[in-house]
Amino acid sequence: MLKLAEPPAPIRTTPMAPSERIAGARAVLCDLDGCLAESNVALPGAAALAQALGERLYIVSNNSTHDPIGLSQELALHGLVVPPHRIVLAGLVTVETIARRRPGARVLIAGSSVLRARAHMLGLTPAARDVDVVLLARDTGFDYTRLEAIVRELGAGAELFATNSDVSHPGRHGRLVPETGCLLAAVRACVSEAPCTVIGKPKPALYEEALRRAGCSPSEAIMVGDNPATDISGALLLGMDAILVGRHPLAEAGGPSELIA
Ligand SMILES: [Mg+2]
Missing domain, CATH: 3.40.50.1000 (HAD superfamily/HAD-like)
Structure with missing residues (x-):
């Protein structure tokens, strides 16, 4: 039987600006590396974005070397304030999955x-x-x-x-x-x-853990990421809106400062 190659995940385009879609979301799940920070040093505009989003912001990262407490402290040194309970990391979720x-x-x-x-x-x-x-x-x-x-x-x-x-x-x-x-x-x-x-993105476990903590459904949340193959395709598969940021040709925003109105 003829087997068709899987089509690439579509990049959703909507007439609404990224900042408007973020303003309307109950929870904003955001990748860390390339979106808010590089090597745990905050990118320009990341601290202001975190402040503007407040309790709606969840970091959802494939990071497998840190724990949320240590990472939260490291990011805070650079002015990016996100408490540990709003940081979901692939390393720890993998350990928790194995334990379960x-x-x-x-x-x-x-x-x-x-x-x-x-x-x-x-x-x-x-x-x-x-x-x-x-x-x-x-x-x-x-x-x-x-x-x-x-x-x-x-x-x-x-x-x-x-x-x-x-x-x-x-x-x-x-x-x-x-x-x-x-x-x-x-x-x-x-x-x-x-x-x-x-366990990590694009698989559903990290998104689902962040949604559970936020107490909302995929349709009420939005994902911000710089990797179409992981951040964006995983979110779209769950029925979540997603915004591609960074240097990718299809990116809707260059960096954090373009995500707040
Ligand atoms: Mg990234």
């Missing part, structure tokens, strides 16, 4: 100490061998030994979870920061058949 689906599991964590601490708190057991689950995040200490351990555990039947599949995110001054997707590609090069549960 595989309670008490032994987990090989390729990621930051923040994820290990959270896993402990939720009753999981971080371990190096004989694990039930492999959690792959942006692991800045990733090396051959770690890859070998992951492949060994997957071969023995461990279940693979990845925080996100982005291959990079924008750093300061146009620098590309390698992301979890690169490490996932290395793992997949060894064990291509291993199924993987990806």
Whole structure:
């Protein structure tokens, strides 16, 4: 049977300006890197946007290295004030998902100490061998030994979870920061058949968590992002309006300062 390639997610165009659509939304879900900050340093206009949106603003990020408290403190140093309960991060949501689906599991964590601490708190057991689950995040200490351990555990039947599949995110001054997707590609090069549960955008888990905290439905919220393939397509699939910002040719706004009337 002829199999058609999946069409790219449409970029919604409406006659209403981004600032008007944001003004009418009960919750504004906003990506972090490339939208509000670069390497956790606030972009021009981001602090004013956060202040203008107040309790309607939720950061929804594929970040897998920080916890919301640490990230909130780091952003506040640059004038961007968003409290931890309005920051939803792929790393922690992945740990929470594993704790819910595989309670008490032994987990090989390729990621930051923040994820290990959270896993402990939720009753999981971080371990190096004989694990039930492999959690792959942006692991800045990733090396051959770690890859070998992951492949060994997957071969023995461990279940693979990845925080996100982005291959990079924008750093300061146009620098590309390698992301979890690169490490996932290395793992997949060894064990291509291993199924993987990806939690971050464009999958629904992060949007749904932010909507739950905001107490509103997708049609009452709006997503702001700089990545059409993750931020925007994930929001549209849930029935949420979305605004593409940044340097992309189809972007509706260049940066945060264009999002408030
Ligand atoms: Mg981004």
